[in-house]
Amino acid sequence: MKLDERLHFQEQNLEDRAFTIRESLRNAIIDRRLTPGTKLSEAEVGLLFDVSRTVVRSALQMLAFEGLIKTERNRGAFVSNPTPEEAVQVFACRRMIEPGIVTAAVERLTDEDLIAFRKQLEDEQHHLHQRGAAARRAEIKASGDFHLMLAKVAGNAILQKFMDELVARSSLVIALYGGSGISSCGHSEHTDILAALEQRDAAKASTLMLHHIDHIEADLDLRVREGLALKDALGL
Numbered sequence: 001m002k003l004d005e006r007l008h009f010q011e012q013n014l015e016d017r018a019f020t021i022r023e024s025l026r027n028a029i030i031d032r033r034l035t036p037g038t039k040l041s042e043a044e045v046g047l048l049f050d051v052s053r054t055v056v057r058s059a060l061q062m063l064a065f066e067g068l069i070k071t072e073r074n075r076g077a078f079v080s081n082p083t084p085e086e087a088v089q090v091f092a093c094r095r096m097i098e099p100g101i102v103t104a105a106v107e108r109l110t111d112e113d114l115i116a117f118r119k120q121l122e123d124e125q126h127h128l129h130q131r132g133a134a135a136r137r138a139e140i141k142a143s144g145d146f147h148l149m150l151a152k153v154a155g156n157a158i159l160q161k162f163m164d165e166l167v168a169r170s171s172l173v174i175a176l177y178g179g180s181g182i183s184s185c186g187h188s189e190h191t192d193i194l195a196a197l198e199q200r201d202a203a204k205a206s207t208l209m210l211h212h213i214d215h216i217e218a219d220l221d222l223r224v225r226e227g228l229a230l231k232d233a234l235g236l
Contacts, residue, residue: 014055021049021059024234029068029079030171031141033233036081040069040230048236066165068172080172087173091217094166097159098147098213099206102193104154106202113153117194120146124187144171146190170216177220186215 025045028034040060042053049056060077063069071077082090120142127139144167151163189212196205 014051015058017049017051018055018058018062021045021051021056022062024049025059025063026066026068026168028233029063030144030168032171032174033228034079034230036079036172036176038079038230038233040077040079042076044230048231048234066168068168080169082169082173082176084177087177087220088217090166090169090173091213094170094213095210097162097166098150098209101151101154101156101159101163102197102205102209103202104156105150106197106200106205108153108155109197109200114194114198117146117149117197120149121187121190121194124190128187140171140174143187143190173220174216186212189215 025034025040034040042056042060045056045059046053060069060071064071064077068080069077070080124139124142124146127142130139147167148160148163151160154160189208193205193208193212196208
């Protein structure tokens with residue numbers, strides 16, 4: 001956490017501090033800096049952010065509600081470690097939901113939305129040509145953001161929140177079972193989906209989305225990757 005961020009954090013009330021901690025941990029989990037199974041010690045998190053365990057506990061409860069961490073009696077909190085069955089269920093949910101999101105997005109899509117999507121694809125393309133862990137995390141985030149943007153354009157706040165959780169859970173699954181190291185979403189497939197959206201072809205866009213999700217799931221295997229220590233993952 002940078003100095004200006006620390007100063008702002010110190011000025012926040014307890015509820016805002018808990019939310020800030022939740023966001024920091026959540027981003028580290030989604031960016032795959034904290035891998036499945038990593039222990040989140042209340043004492044260590046409290047020390048890193050200079051807050052009480054009560055504040056830390058509130059942040060962890062928010063993450064548990066989203067399914068990003070699991071708490072175990074007498075053991076503490078851990079980054080969720082999805083089983084292969086849970087991984088399949090995540091992508092089954094996405095198959096059921098995202099074609100509907102695409103169909104709704106076609107009906108509401110504006111010229112301004114198209115400009116935003118093109119900018120998003122440019123960002124993805126930029127990250128594809130970068131090297132290093134930071135660039136890799138940025139690429140994964142940009143890929144997930146494409147799906148979240150679609151949910152936002154669809155105009156259903158409940159679905160948008162559900163997609164936020166599904167994308168986060170997908171990142172966990174990919175962190176644990178990702179096979180080839182390909183980004184969580186294919187950039188070229190995003191380009192094809194956007195082209196169908198621009199043509200206002202909901203059927204084609206939905207078919208492309210299903211193919212896209214199939215491609216993501218097909219890249220999964222059972223290899224487990226090691227992550228960073230909590231302090232290093234949060235950059236503190």
